[in-house]
Amino acid sequence: MHLPNDSTGGAHSHAHSHSHTHEHSHDGHTHSHAHDHTHSHDHDHPHDHDHLHGHDHAHDHSHDCAHGCDHCHTPCEHTPMEELVALMKYMVGHNAAHARELAELAEQLEKAGSHVAYEQVMAAVSDFEKGNLRLSAVLASLDVK
Amino acid sequence: MCLSTVYKNTKEPAAMVMKNVVSIECREGVVILTDLMDHQVEIPGVLGYANLVDGYVIVNTD
Numbered sequence: 707m708h709l710p711n712d713s714t715g716g717a718h719s720h721a722h723s724h725s726h727t728h729e730h731s732h733d734g735h736t737h738s739h740a741h742d743h744t745h746s747h748d749h750d751h752p753h754d755h756d757h758l759h760g761h762d763h764a765h766d767h768s769h770d771c772a773h774g775c776d777h778c779h780t781p782c783e784h785t786p787m788e789e790l791v792a793l794m795k796y797m798v799g800h801n802a803a804h805a806r807e808l809a810e811l812a813e814q815l816e817k818a819g820s821h822v823a824y825e826q827v828m829a830a831v832s833d834f835e836k837g838n839l840r841l842s843a844v845l846a847s848l849d850v851k
Numbered sequence: 852m853c854l855s856t857v858y859k860n861t862k863e864p865a866a867m868v869m870k871n872v873v874s875i876e877c878r879e880g881v882v883i884l885t886d887l888m889d890h891q892v893e894i895p896g897v898l899g900y901a902n903l904v905d906g907y908v909i910v911n912t913d
Binding site: 784792800 | 853854871887888
């Protein structure tokens with residue numbers, strides 16, 4: 707990962723490729739992984755420490771996916787189908803989380819004295835889960851590893 | 852939380868930087884986006900606005 711570089715003098719243009727490992731966290735866990743990237747840019751930097759880029763353009767990074775991206779053909783080059791499957795997996799999990807949240811909301815409605823609303827929301831949760839089950843079946847049928 | 856689409860400065864299609872963003876890290880003047888496939892993009896700038904209902908984020912680079 708790049709870390710700060712506020713240098714302003716001695717700017718030059720070059721392309722370079724390097725590999726480095728960094729640690730970050732998401733979804734409540736921390737892990738580290740290495741990634742390679744190549745880019746060309748104008749700036750000076752001593753290259754004896756990590757740095758952030760001080761220029762106005764975005765950098766794409768690809769990872770080695772050593773953290774569980776086990777379906778990659780080559781490092782982080784995914785087919786459209788792989789991306790769709792990943793998105794669908796996310797959606798199925800996300801829907802399940804929403805279903806749980808709705809069930810909790812229903813329980814709060816019941817505690818607040820609205821049993822009819824509780825029953826209606828729980829019926830909606832059931833319908834929601836049925837739809838999500840159908841999505842899960844589609845996902846399983848795609849069989850992309 | 853839902854996935855977000857990140858735009859640079861303005862919410863216009865041409866300014867879109869990344870879709871299906873799962874995490875955003877702001878570190879020392881750089882916004883680091885990671886998508887569902889674990890691709891990363893670094894944008895020099897700051898987090899300007901995040902709409903967590905509609906799922907979009909604006910990064911200010913000006």
